[in-house]
Amino acid sequence: MPIQTEVLIVGGSLNGLTAALLLAHHGIGCLAVERHPDTPIQYKFAGISPRSMEIYRSLGIEEEIRAKRTGDQQAGGVARAKNLADPDIQWMRAHAWPDVEGLSPTPPATCDQHVLEPILRAHAQRLGADVRFNTEFISFEQDNQTVRARIRHRATGKEEDVVAEYVIAADGADGTTREKLGIPRHGPGVLQHWMNIIFDTDLPPTLQGKPLTSCFVTDLNGTFTPRENGRWLLALQYFPERGDRPVDFDANYCRELVRRGAGEKDVKADVVDVRPWEVAAFIAERFRKGRVFLVGDAAHVMPPTGAFGGNTGIHDAHNLAWKLAAVLKGAADASLVDSYDSERRPVAEHSLEQALARLQAWFKDPGQRLPSAVAMAEDYDVVFGQRYDGGALIAEHGARERAFENARGLSARPGTRAPHLWVERDGRRISILDLFGKKLVLLTGTRGSSWCEAAQRIAGSIRFHLDCCRVGGEGDVTDVEHRWPGAYDIDEDGAVLVRPDGFVAWRSRNGPAEPERVLNDVLARIASESRYSPQ
Numbered sequence: 001m002p003i004q005t006e007v008l009i010v011g012g013s014l015n016g017l018t019a020a021l022l023l024a025h026h027g028i029g030c031l032a033v034e035r036h037p038d039t040p041i042q043y044k045f046a047g048i049s050p051r052s053m054e055i056y057r058s059l060g061i062e063e064e065i066r067a068k069r070t071g072d073q074q075a076g077g078v079a080r081a082k083n084l085a086d087p088d089i090q091w092m093r094a095h096a097w098p099d100v101e102g103l104s105p106t107p108p109a110t111c112d113q114h115v116l117e118p119i120l121r122a123h124a125q126r127l128g129a130d131v132r133f134n135t136e137f138i139s140f141e142q143d144n145q146t147v148r149a150r151i152r153h154r155a156t157g158k159e160e161d162v163v164a165e166y167v168i169a170a171d172g173a174d175g176t177t178r179e180k181l182g183i184p185r186h187g188p189g190v191l192q193h194w195m196n197i198i199f200d201t202d203l204p205p206t207l208q209g210k211p212l213t214s215c216f217v218t219d220l221n222g223t224f225t226p227r228e229n230g231r232w233l234l235a236l237q238y239f240p241e242r243g244d245r246p247v248d249f250d251a252n253y254c255r256e257l258v259r260r261g262a263g264e265k266d267v268k269a270d271v272v273d274v275r276p277w278e279v280a281a282f283i284a285e286r287f288r289k290g291r292v293f294l295v296g297d298a299a300h301v302m303p304p305t306g307a308f309g310g311n312t313g314i315h316d317a318h319n320l321a322w323k324l325a326a327v328l329k330g331a332a333d334a335s336l337v338d339s340y341d342s343e344r345r346p347v348a349e350h351s352l353e354q355a356l357a358r359l360q361a362w363f364k365d366p367g368q369r370l371p372s373a374v375a376m377a378e379d380y381d382v383v384f385g386q387r388y389d390g391g392a393l394i395a396e397h398g399a400r401e402r403a404f405e406n407a408r409g410l411s412a413r414p415g416t417r418a419p420h421l422w423v424e425r426d427g428r429r430i431s432i433l434d435l436f437g438k439k440l441v442l443l444t445g446t447r448g449s450s451w452c453e454a455a456q457r458i459a460g461s462i463r464f465h466l467d468c469c470r471v472g473g474e475g476d477v478t479d480v481e482h483r484w485p486g487a488y489d490i491d492e493d494g495a496v497l498v499r500p501d502g503f504v505a506w507r508s509r510n511g512p513a514e515p516e517r518v519l520n521d522v523l524a525r526i527a528s529e530s531r532y533s534p535q
Helices: 014-025 050-058 062-067 113-126 177-181 251-262 308-328 334-362 379-384 449-461 515-526
Strands: 003-010 030-034 077-081 090-092 130-133 135-142 147-153 159-169 185-200 210-217 222-226 231-238 270-284 292-294 422-425 428-431 440-444 466-470 495-498 504-508
Touching: 003 014, 003 308, 014 030, 014 113, 014 308, 030 135, 050 062, 050 308, 050 379, 062 113, 113 130, 135 159, 135 177, 159 177, 159 308, 177 292, 185 251, 185 334, 222 251, 231 251, 251 270, 270 334, 308 334, 334 379, 440 449, 449 466, 449 515, 495 515, 504 515
Parallel strands: 003 030, 003 159, 030 130, 077 210, 159 292, 440 466
Antiparallel strands: 077 090, 135 147, 147 159, 185 231, 185 270, 210 222, 222 231, 422 428, 440 495, 495 504
16 A cells, blocks of 8 residues: 655755654655755754744744754954964954844854754654665655655665655755756756765864954865864865865865864874765756655755755745645635645745855855856845835835845835744743744734634635734733834724734724625635635
């Protein structure tokens, strides 16, 4: 008998495990398969943006991530020198996230992927996700109703069939699912070749007595980064066109490179792992085909400059999970998931441009095929200022003036992330963002009781879970900073509808004569023919 699941996830790395956790959080059955025997040892992703931390906060794992953090990008310095012993060190502005005060309830975190992924895996499994490592995705075929896939258990060679309603392809830049779907990708391509050398050492994690985040060593054209407990990473560029080959980086050569970069002949350099990787820039021409969706590096490959790649994948999964849950639970028509591509692909395009702009600024010659970079936006505009101009929302008129909104000027415009503000509920201080996660939430002011009454009347006739929350005065939550309703740009009798992913779906700046009719119409349009019965 085939394995039956609602969603099959191909890939059990950062974005696949995030998708599994999000789906399980929504009560959706999923099976995630990963060809590798376990989570990786390599350092591939570390800088979790504050927006991504908001997502993990909503899943209840923020504190665990911080407890197991593997560094502090805010504390250390970024340097450039001939080698670590060079007295003429050039200290540079660290790419550290600025203060999030007023923007978010949660700052960024540094938690390397090899530490983060086991956290995601454990919580996904705790909520009921079936996560199988050492299991290879072989093939699939789909029709209008289901996807039938074939998987292989690599330890035994046993093969099984899987029948799923949808598939999330999170199998990375080198995965095969995108190619099997026949989806092309475009972009500058491979720009640089790099080698990661992980080694244990007795080098101090400081330079000139100052905590070190990383140091670019010009003698090697590589970067030294202290990690944890005496373990370091040396990432250096190599050049196949000059005859450099990954196979040449054996233990002896790697030790020589470490000592040359350290400027010391007898420094300890016990090599732990060596692995090549590429700085590349690609984006798939569509993020969905039939019942299969691309997330993360399967959909877009970005240079690491800016730390946008992994975080964009987390946001992909967050956008898709609530929509699949709504469709699979019968709350929305299947066409709701069409909005995944229309919302996420433009954001990924703009984020890729920003990563390339930062690559251009860091390297004088990052690659021959690098196009003219766009002007660099502020980091938090890229992180918080993402804007959907169409999709599962009711857009307001007004031309887009820039790729990203001003993060400090967010005002609950439909298609943008709901602005953060501190409120008090049941005597406890929380962010208004903590109200979002599984349900649609209708926010209104002290004179917005008609909205909540309308929401209660239609609650039994719609399948979407809808909460109404009055902010301020005698409402459900207290506006402790007196920023509502100015922060959401509405009157006290207006309303804002926020999606489970924290993005604004619709707003009315004031109260209409027939709030029930308006809400019914809004929910039907957002859910793409939501299954409801008007009263």
